[in-house]
């Protein structure tokens with residue numbers, strides 16, 4: 112599977128935020144999107160996820176159409192918000208996302224263990240600390256198999272150990288043929304990733 116952007120443009124509120132972006136990502140490749148606040152990193156991720164329309168150019172996936180007829184069906188989108196219900200337990204939230212996303216992978220309990228949150232699945236999500244909430248949201252990536260991970264500031268609020276653990280999960284995803292696009296202000300520890308700098312004047 113390859114994800115290709117050709118002359119891609121995105122806009123917010125009718126105003127162009129970026130234009131003329133080109134990239135092609137094959138199995139196992141990662142793209143790190145950097146740039147100052149307001150450069151359009153989140154907008155790009157939302158366009159790729161299908162949450163905002165493509166304003167110019169095109170985005171396509173090649174290969175894997177039988178399993179993933181659209182980019183949206185191939186991706187996990189981890190935005191700034193964790194997208195978890197505070198009144199439901201952590202495990203209930205993960206089971207919801209597992210059912211919603213399909214292609215079961217790890218159980219809620221197994222996924223929580225992978226982010227170092229074993230034994231807290233029964234707690235309401237709202238009881239968790241900021242970093243624990245982010246880790247539980249990261250566990251969503253592991254309850255169903257989707258090849259394309261779109262990550263917006265994924266390590267914001269994580270302690271050092273959790274940051275390193277997540278680095279390992281991302282490297283594992285790539286080594287299994289997954290693709291990652293991550294917007295970040297912090298190093299993520301993915302070797303060999305390509306960097307896309309947004310908001311810079313040539």
Ligand SMILES: Nc1ncnc2c1ncn2[C@@H]1O[C@H](COP(=O)(O)OP(=O)(O)OP(=O)(O)O)[C@@H](O)[C@H]1O
Nearest residue numbers: 123124128146147148149150151152153154155294
């Ligand atoms: N809903 C909206 N309506 C209009 N403009 C918006 C909307 N959301 C974002 N913008 C504008 O789009 C531009 C790009 O925002 P975006 O969130 O993509 O930047 P970013 O690079 O992710 O920034 P940060 O590093 O602060 O997260 C900004 O100028 C922002 O003000």
